[in-house]
Amino acid sequence: MKTKKRRPLATALLVLYSLGGAALPAQPAQAAEDTPDTSVYFGAVHVHTSYSFDAFTNGTLSTPADAYKWAQGETIVGGGGGPKLRITQPLDFYAVSDHAEWMGVFRLMADPQSPLSKHPLAPGITSDDPAVALRTFAKVLSDFSQGKRDPSLNNPEVNHNVWMDIVRTADSYYRPGEFTTFPAFEWTANPNKRNLHRVVVFGNSEGLPDTALSSHQSSDPETLWAWMDGLREDGASVMAIPHNANASDGLMFSLQTFDGEPLTESYVRARNRNEPLYEITQIKGTSETHPTLSPNDEFAGFELWDYILSAEGERPTRHRGSYARQALLDGLSLSERGIGNPFHYGFIGDSDTHNAAASHEEYNYSGKMAFENKREVRLNGLPGSPREQHQVIREFSSGGLAAVWAPENTREALFEAMRRRETYGTSGPQIKLRFFGGWSYTSDDVDSPDFARLGYHKGVPMGGELHPARGDSGPGFLVWAAKDPASGNLDRIQIVKGWLDGDGGQHERVYDVAWSGERQPGADGRLPPVGNTVDTAAATYDNSIGSTQLASYWRDPDFDPDTHAFYYVRVLEIPTPRWSTRDAAALDQSPPEGLPASIQERAFSSPIWYKP
Numbered sequence: 001m002k003t004k005k006r007r008p009l010a011t012a013l014l015v016l017y018s019l020g021g022a023a024l025p026a027q028p029a030q031a032a033e034d035t036p037d038t039s040v041y042f043g044a045v046h047v048h049t050s051y052s053f054d055a056f057t058n059g060t061l062s063t064p065a066d067a068y069k070w071a072q073g074e075t076i077v078g079g080g081g082g083p084k085l086r087i088t089q090p091l092d093f094y095a096v097s098d099h100a101e102w103m104g105v106f107r108l109m110a111d112p113q114s115p116l117s118k119h120p121l122a123p124g125i126t127s128d129d130p131a132v133a134l135r136t137f138a139k140v141l142s143d144f145s146q147g148k149r150d151p152s153l154n155n156p157e158v159n160h161n162v163w164m165d166i167v168r169t170a171d172s173y174y175r176p177g178e179f180t181t182f183p184a185f186e187w188t189a190n191p192n193k194r195n196l197h198r199v200v201v202f203g204n205s206e207g208l209p210d211t212a213l214s215s216h217q218s219s220d221p222e223t224l225w226a227w228m229d230g231l232r233e234d235g236a237s238v239m240a241i242p243h244n245a246n247a248s249d250g251l252m253f254s255l256q257t258f259d260g261e262p263l264t265e266s267y268v269r270a271r272n273r274n275e276p277l278y279e280i281t282q283i284k285g286t287s288e289t290h291p292t293l294s295p296n297d298e299f300a301g302f303e304l305w306d307y308i309l310s311a312e313g314e315r316p317t318r319h320r321g322s323y324a325r326q327a328l329l330d331g332l333s334l335s336e337r338g339i340g341n342p343f344h345y346g347f348i349g350d351s352d353t354h355n356a357a358a359s360h361e362e363y364n365y366s367g368k369m370a371f372e373n374k375r376e377v378r379l380n381g382l383p384g385s386p387r388e389q390h391q392v393i394r395e396f397s398s399g400g401l402a403a404v405w406a407p408e409n410t411r412e413a414l415f416e417a418m419r420r421r422e423t424y425g426t427s428g429p430q431i432k433l434r435f436f437g438g439w440s441y442t443s444d445d446v447d448s449p450d451f452a453r454l455g456y457h458k459g460v461p462m463g464g465e466l467h468p469a470r471g472d473s474g475p476g477f478l479v480w481a482a483k484d485p486a487s488g489n490l491d492r493i494q495i496v497k498g499w500l501d502g503d504g505g506q507h508e509r510v511y512d513v514a515w516s517g518e519r520q521p522g523a524d525g526r527l528p529p530v531g532n533t534v535d536t537a538a539a540t541y542d543n544s545i546g547s548t549q550l551a552s553y554w555r556d557p558d559f560d561p562d563t564h565a566f567y568y569v570r571v572l573e574i575p576t577p578r579w580s581t582r583d584a585a586a587l588d589q590s591p592p593e594g595l596p597a598s599i600q601e602r603a604f605s606s607p608i609w610y611k612p
Helices: 053-057 064-071 106-110 130-145 156-173 221-233 265-274 324-336 375-380 387-394 411-419 443-447 451-458 579-586
Strands: 039-047 093-096 184-187 198-202 238-242 277-282 346-349 401-406 423-426 432-438 459-461 476-482 490-500 506-515 549-555 565-573 602-605 608-610
Touching: 039 064, 039 198, 053 106, 053 130, 064 093, 064 156, 093 156, 156 184, 198 221, 221 238, 221 265, 238 265, 238 411, 277 324, 277 423, 324 490, 324 506, 324 565, 346 602, 375 387, 375 579, 401 411, 401 432, 432 451, 432 565, 432 602, 443 451, 443 476, 443 549, 451 459, 451 476, 476 490, 476 506, 476 565, 490 549, 506 549
Parallel strands: 039 093, 238 277, 277 346, 346 423
Antiparallel strands: 039 401, 184 198, 198 238, 346 401, 401 423, 423 602, 432 459, 432 476, 476 549, 490 506, 490 565, 565 602, 565 608
């Protein structure tokens, strides 16, 4: 395995491909993994248990306590007639975030002592036939999306008791310095089957509400933000993290308010104040970008889940407003107009498991719902269920992880790091990633044993903002990545840049800045593929290609100090078998058509912005 040697900067800046990228070769990557200041912590805050209406309806019996046990390496019951669940690499932090809507109510339908067991929905919800339960859930989801409300399912006492149980359980499993938990819930606005969901995370247990806020009152995110602002006045620390813009049909990053009004400065301030992060990848797909939005990005089609939230497999009609990169560009445009940037988001990855156990380990995938905890069901479909649902489930990803750079593994430290956006997301592996931007870095800094200290001292980390400096030379960036020991080697590091031209036009480029092996860009400027060692029939691969670590110093060769810009890092692994390929091999059948046999797992840093 080889790492590309240094080339003169002037030569490197001439290497352009069709997106206009400039490449620097990989460096020896001698950076320390951690510094005395910050370490990286991996976890998830988007996790559902049987307290969520859709999780229980689809067979989940696990509790919040089970979720926290699993995250620390204990074995829990998987449900769905499948195997027990156990994580291979335990996590540093975890938060159960069950749906606020009907919180705990559907679970009580299985209790003969509860009046809810007599509800007309109860026989279907509690049916031993998963297909019957799934059809009942589909009806509930459809009514919910259309704004239909059943008052008999709204039980404030149950909602309060279950919410308090979630909070107490999180507190009881919190071990500062070792394992961090957060009180959390999901606000599940779903207007006309369009996803506007947010996970609401509390930094601690002070100033908490009596119940979680349901979107039954309103599907307008501004209602949620106003509620959160009120909680802060009472001493709460709280943030909301939106997800699955890809399933929003353009609503998540709309350039209008929920009511169709123009965006205002007060709207921008409220969104920024309440939503510092965006969940860029999870089970229901990756929403970085889409080939229709980034046609020159050869890696834009990764794990797309191109559906809205219906049980019938309906497709969205709009991609603009549904993906993070375009939102970052639109944020620059709005900022230049003087309104401010409503999409000033850092990135995390997360799970969205509905079975207590995040399924982010591709080689250890257990599905989203409990009934998917059997290979033959998630690959071939639930017997008796509509065929269109089979493909929807096959296209689920394994889910992602949130990575946070913080001085210690405590609620206070992690929450503050999330608020300042010193975070990144991965598609599942525990890839380590550093990213700094500044004006005074040199090529020697990337080889320094004080890489991270220099990064902080001379610039800003991921999530930060660069301000104008003297002269016209572009900003420099330090980037370092290390592979997950349990996953594939690294193919390359890329920096994605978005900017506005002098007329306000939006542009994007992807720059290869470090790569493995002795590859050279072709005449078109593109770097040749790293190769593919995946044996599809056996669902195996080997790490004979790629690098264990990559690092680079890169300076923007096309910088204009008068225009707004952002930069974020994308790290790609070598190809490894997708979960569906692994399941097919285990069942001795061919992988389903229409799915990639292998994927390149990846990491996405929070952006660094430049504002003139």
